[in-house]
Amino acid sequence: MTAPSAGTVEMTIRFPYKRSLGPVIGAFMTGLAGQQILGIRNGSEVMCPPLEWDPKTGKELDHGALVEVGPAGTVVSWTWVPKPSAQHPLDKPFALALIRLDGADTALTHAVDAGSIDAMSTGMRVAPRWKAERQGHITDIEAFVPGEDPQGLDDSRPEEPVTMMPYNAEIPYTLPIAVNTARNAVALKEKRLIGLRCPVCSRTYAGERGFCPIDTTALTAEHEVQLPQTGTLTNYTIITPVQYPGQTETEPFARCMILVDDSDLVIGYQPVIDLPVEQVRVGVRVKLVWGDGDIEGWQPTGEPDVDDPDLVNRIY
Amino acid sequence: MASDDIAIIGWAVSPMERRTAKSEQQMLFEVVTDAVDHAGITRADVDFTVAGSCDYVAGQAFSFVQNIDAVGAWPPKRDSHVEMDGAWALYETWVRLLSGDIDIALATGSGRSSTADPALIYPMEMDPFYLAPLGADAMSFSALQARALLDAGKVTERQMAEIALRSRASATSNPHAQVSGAFDVDAALQTDYVRAPLRKHDLPPITDGAACVVIARADKAREICENPVWIKGFAHYSELHNPGMRDLLTSPSTTLAAKAAGIEEAPVDFAEVQAAFSHEEVILREALGLGQDTPVNRSGGPLAANPVMATGLVRIAETARQIREGQGRRGVAHSTSGPCLQQNLVCVLEGDAR
Numbered sequence: 001m002t003a004p005s006a007g008t009v010e011m012t013i014r015f016p017y018k019r020s021l022g023p024v025i026g027a028f029m030t031g032l033a034g035q036q037i038l039g040i041r042n043g044s045e046v047m048c049p050p051l052e053w054d055p056k057t058g059k060e061l062d063h064g065a066l067v068e069v070g071p072a073g074t075v076v077s078w079t080w081v082p083k084p085s086a087q088h089p090l091d092k093p094f095a096l097a098l099i100r101l102d103g104a105d106t107a108l109t110h111a112v113d114a115g116s117i118d119a120m121s122t123g124m125r126v127a128p129r130w131k132a133e134r135q136g137h138i139t140d141i142e143a144f145v146p147g148e149d150p151q152g153l154d155d156s157r158p159e160e161p162v163t164m165m166p167y168n169a170e171i172p173y174t175l176p177i178a179v180n181t182a183r184n185a186v187a188l189k190e191k192r193l194i195g196l197r198c199p200v201c202s203r204t205y206a207g208e209r210g211f212c213p214i215d216t217t218a219l220t221a222e223h224e225v226q227l228p229q230t231g232t233l234t235n236y237t238i239i240t241p242v243q244y245p246g247q248t249e250t251e252p253f254a255r256c257m258i259l260v261d262d263s264d265l266v267i268g269y270q271p272v273i274d275l276p277v278e279q280v281r282v283g284v285r286v287k288l289v290w291g292d293g294d295i296e297g298w299q300p301t302g303e304p305d306v307d308d309p310d311l312v313n314r315i316y
Numbered sequence: 317m318a319s320d321d322i323a324i325i326g327w328a329v330s331p332m333e334r335r336t337a338k339s340e341q342q343m344l345f346e347v348v349t350d351a352v353d354h355a356g357i358t359r360a361d362v363d364f365t366v367a368g369s370c371d372y373v374a375g376q377a378f379s380f381v382q383n384i385d386a387v388g389a390w391p392p393k394r395d396s397h398v399e400m401d402g403a404w405a406l407y408e409t410w411v412r413l414l415s416g417d418i419d420i421a422l423a424t425g426s427g428r429s430s431t432a433d434p435a436l437i438y439p440m441e442m443d444p445f446y447l448a449p450l451g452a453d454a455m456s457f458s459a460l461q462a463r464a465l466l467d468a469g470k471v472t473e474r475q476m477a478e479i480a481l482r483s484r485a486s487a488t489s490n491p492h493a494q495v496s497g498a499f500d501v502d503a504a505l506q507t508d509y510v511r512a513p514l515r516k517h518d519l520p521p522i523t524d525g526a527a528c529v530v531i532a533r534a535d536k537a538r539e540i541c542e543n544p545v546w547i548k549g550f551a552h553y554s555e556l557h558n559p560g561m562r563d564l565l566t567s568p569s570t571t572l573a574a575k576a577a578g579i580e581e582a583p584v585d586f587a588e589v590q591a592a593f594s595h596e597e598v599i600l601r602e603a604l605g606l607g608q609d610t611p612v613n614r615s616g617g618p619l620a621a622n623p624v625m626a627t628g629l630v631r632i633a634e635t636a637r638q639i640r641e642g643q644g645r646r647g648v649a650h651s652t653s654g655p656c657l658q659q660n661l662v663c664v665l666e667g668d669a670r
């Protein structure tokens with residue numbers, strides 16, 4: 001196989017963050033929850049959105065010097081988003097704009113729901129359209145709308161100051177599958193354990209590794225070797241599972257390093273089978289047990305343990 | 317040259333592709349191999365390596381750790397990483413060589429921008445309270461800056477198209493260009509906006525690519541290289557992040573970096589600037605003090621190939637190449653990071669007097 005890749009794999013990474021807001025941004029977000037937009041005094045100017053520091057000098061601002069601005073303002077620049085992304089606040093075409101709110105000297109970035117690009121112009125007046133359900137978040141303003149009058153005003157005010165905010169984003173990625181990864185997957189499906197022997201230093205690596213890190217040599221199909229499916233447990237850890245998204249284990253379990261016979265290859269973080277957690281130990285002789293297209297784990301062979309004080313050092 | 321001077325002695329730029337089948341590790345392996353070969357050394361001669369890359373682009377946490385296998389770190393080597401364009405990685409190697417105890421270093425920049433939709437990746441670099449939750453991405457902010465320039469009369473949409481035309485026409489002679497060739501400006505101005513006032517021709521392509529630059533202290537550079545390209549000055553400055561709090565018509569951090577890099581000490585023959593959006597060239601020309609007769613981006617610039625995380629390092633490699641090939645004796649390379657040219661780096665390069 002000479003192609004550098006064997007197709008692609010798609011996956012989505014989620015970024016579910018919780019952020020603490022601090023005294024100034026927290027006050028701003030609390031203001032939004034109560035349909036109030038706050039700026040902060042910085043000398044003779046008012047910054048909205050507010051920061052804790054003067055961005056020009058780094059000097060700490062008086063965090064109590066918050067002043068209400070807007071609610072209406074003037075568009076100082078804008079662009080049109082014809083196809084909104086999943087991260088955008090609106091699911092129909094809208095303008096993203098820099099809006100200088102009345103009483104502020106800097107511009108707030110936000111969406112303008114103008115209906116059409118033809119309704120947008122620099123210098124136009126806009127006012128916020130408030131969400132009914134507000135949590136102290138920049139999107140408590142659903143969008144700005146053309147005109148002077150805020151929309152969605154109500155009497156709801158937050159009972160507690162807002163100190164934290166959620167941030168959720170997800171990005172779908174399309175990544176190339178390296179040739180060695182694909183070839184290794186085929187071997188595993190065929191219940192073959194393969195390694196790659198470096199032509200320079202003769203060290204053996206796991207079948208999907210791309211390069212010998214010792215002498216920076218590319219490892220390819222011609223360096224493939226068939227490995228025995230037996231080995232020795234050299235080191236291990238017992239993991240007590242804590243629950244996080246994707247964790248399926250509920251009881252403590254072992255992850256072991258296995259030195260494959262007739263090679264210097266150590267395969268890391270392997271599960272063991274028929275070997276209770278309290279019996280896991282350095283030196284156990286094991287054989288590979290195949291699952292569906294992959295290694296299921298390593299099972300004791302019943303041979304006597306290997307007694308070698310250096311074995312424990314073989315973690316790679 | 318004084319013994320404290322530092323020179324570029326080799327470089328390599330990968331093919332620039334919309335979607336490469338190679339992993340970032342494979343791209344790096346090739347450019348490092350080619351760059352040390354170009355410098356006339358081996359990986360073993362390199363005392364310090366710095367990589368510039370981005371996990372959000374790679375789609376993998378700590379992606380730079382496995383990249384070290386391809387760069388080469390045995391016997392154990394001084395190594396560093398910046399979550400910045402490779403131009404900043406090169407800056408770190410340069411600062412490190414100034415210490416005087418090691419002689420040769422290399423910097424890489426690499427990225428596979430094809431991994432995901434830029435509109436979803438780039439909000440991650442924005443202010444997490446006020447900007448990222450709005451899905452505000454780099455292209456949208458660039459459009460806001462372009463509008464500010466248009467409203468101020470500092471550029472027209474036609475001039476923006478002409479910058480793109482000039483860049484892509486001159487990219488036809490660049491083997492590393494991804495998008496090249498002349499186009500009809502009148503027809504292009506009739507096309508729909510992607511992010512008004514930006515049309516497709518105002519935008520950089522989505523590019524997978526990598527670059528590597530090797531530098532050495534003067535004595536070593538003279539010893540192994542016939543025509544080193546000297547780093548005369550190197551500096552970077554940052555402005556505040558939020559574009560709504562800045563004057564979008566100028567780039568004071570570019571001007572500060574250029575002054576610190578000594579751009580005013582002698583006339584500049586040409587420049588390679590990281591103007592990924594056509595209108596940015598107008599701001600950068602002014603900030604760098606370049607006249608209209610100074611050639612900018614003869615390589616085509618980022619409008620011809622934009623391997624994010626390597627685009628700036630490619631500007632430096634391109635500047636070195638043009639000097640070595642005699643297209644000028646003194647050139648300036650520029651790189652940028654953050655929305656609306658937030659942070660800017662300037663590197664002034666010179667060939668030996670002929």
Ligand SMILES: [Zn+2]
Binds near residue numbers: 198213
């Ligand atoms: Zn080797």
